[in-house]
Amino acid sequence: MQYINIANEGIKSLSPYQAGKPIEELERELGITNIVKLASNENPFGFPESAKKAIQAQLDNLTRYPDANGFELKQAISQKFGVQPNQITLGNGSNDLLELFAHTFAGEKDEIIYSQYAFIVYPLVTKAINAVAREIPAKDWGHDLDGFLKAINDKTKLIYIANPNNPTGNFLTEAEVDNFLNQVPERVLVVLDEAYTEFTDAKERLDSFELLQKYPNLIISRSLSKAYGLAGLRIGYAVSNPEVADLLNRVRQPFNCNVLALVSAVAVMKDDAFVAKVAENNRTEMARYEAFCQQHGLEYIPSKGNFITINFKRPAQPIYDALLREGVIVRPIAGYGMPNHLRVSIGLPHENDKFFTALLKVLG
Numbered sequence: 001m002q003y004i005n006i007a008n009e010g011i012k013s014l015s016p017y018q019a020g021k022p023i024e025e026l027e028r029e030l031g032i033t034n035i036v037k038l039a040s041n042e043n044p045f046g047f048p049e050s051a052k053k054a055i056q057a058q059l060d061n062l063t064r065y066p067d068a069n070g071f072e073l074k075q076a077i078s079q080k081f082g083v084q085p086n087q088i089t090l091g092n093g094s095n096d097l098l099e100l101f102a103h104t105f106a107g108e109k110d111e112i113i114y115s116q117y118a119f120i121v122y123p124l125v126t127k128a129i130n131a132v133a134r135e136i137p138a139k140d141w142g143h144d145l146d147g148f149l150k151a152i153n154d155k156t157k158l159i160y161i162a163n164p165n166n167p168t169g170n171f172l173t174e175a176e177v178d179n180f181l182n183q184v185p186e187r188v189l190v191v192l193d194e195a196y197t198e199f200t201d202a203k204e205r206l207d208s209f210e211l212l213q214k215y216p217n218l219i220i221s222r223s224l225s226k227a228y229g230l231a232g233l234r235i236g237y238a239v240s241n242p243e244v245a246d247l248l249n250r251v252r253q254p255f256n257c258n259v260l261a262l263v264s265a266v267a268v269m270k271d272d273a274f275v276a277k278v279a280e281n282n283r284t285e286m287a288r289y290e291a292f293c294q295q296h297g298l299e300y301i302p303s304k305g306n307f308i309t310i311n312f313k314r315p316a317q318p319i320y321d322a323l324l325r326e327g328v329i330v331r332p333i334a335g336y337g338m339p340n341h342l343r344v345s346i347g348l349p350h351e352n353d354k355f356f357t358a359l360l361k362v363l364g
């Protein structure tokens with residue numbers, strides 16, 4: 001029996017997600033320590049103390065199911081951003097939400113639009129539900145929103161936009177997104193995936209909750225995995241109009257967010273100092289990456305995220321392999337159709353120094 005023959009049609013064209021290489025795996029393979037991992041856009045400052053305290057206080061409370069409505073976390077999000085609790089949907093990481101949007105609004109033969117080089121979860125979700133993928137060729141590695149508009153037809157149900165985008169770091173301004181939303185029919189839902197928004201300078205950052213007032217078909221997706229440092233716990237949230245949120249919450253698994261993730265998220269939502277420190281390090285270290293690339297004639301895609309993607313203009317896999325032997329894990333993105341690029345997460349100063357030294361050695 002070949003079980004692939006009875007799997008959902010769309011699943012036949014899927015390949016497993018290629019995650020960043022774990023530190024422990026490289027330690028085992030090479031027998032080395034002091035490895036620096038700049039591969040998964042994780043928070044280089046480690047797990048926030050505020051969340052650690054919240055977890056310790058809950059350790060005796062794990063016999064009970066979590067609050068299925070996430071009351072406390074919705075309150076915290078509501079207070080922080082001035083949105084109503086009935087606009088919020090919580091997810092087991094924002095990946096869970098990205099999947100939920102498709103399950104709720106799209107089905108077989110419906111069309112879903114996203115960009116070439118956009119976050120890999122969009123094609124994954126689209127194919128898993130047998131929807132039709134409309135992948136719009138990128139413009140300068142980023143979203144071609146005019147191309148998106150031309151692709152909209154009667155079958156279009158959902159549009160995914162990552163801003164900033166991963167793995168390219170491209171950024172759309174508020175005016176560009178506003179102008180786009182203004183031309184999208186109200187019956188088409190637009191997901192604005194803002195997993196990296198905290199890394200964008202305050203004056204450039206989109207006021208996306210403001211856009212939500214104007215566009216009822218907008219769904220904003222946020223993550224606590226990056227700037228907030230909770231990647232291992234899995235927690236994210238979506239903000240939409242209340243009717244959309246109600247539908248999402250019908251489809252959502254009742255206990256999709258665990259007790260420790262919920263209390264940690266409440267703690268870091270109030271920990272502005274932690275997020276500010278993370279964003280500040282990213283700002284100064286990103287400038288060092290740009291200067292390094294310019295100094296050594298390396299082409300990179302300007303990024304508003306916590307990572308930078310470098311174009312080596314030749315297959316990057318051997319460079320990735322050689323960096324591993326130097327104890328530095330970065331991310332090959334051939335799976336995104338970018339075999340000449342490597343994506344490097346911005347780390348702490350000494351981690352970035354190690355990458356700079358290793359790369360120069362590897363490039364000779």
Ligand SMILES: *Cc1c(COP(=O)(O)O)cnc(C)c1O
Pocket residue numbers: 041092093094095096119162165166193195222223224225226231234235236
């Ligand atoms: C990292 C990332 C996410 C966040 O994923 P989580 O499931 O919240 O950890 C979402 N979208 C993009 C574009 C990302 O790069």
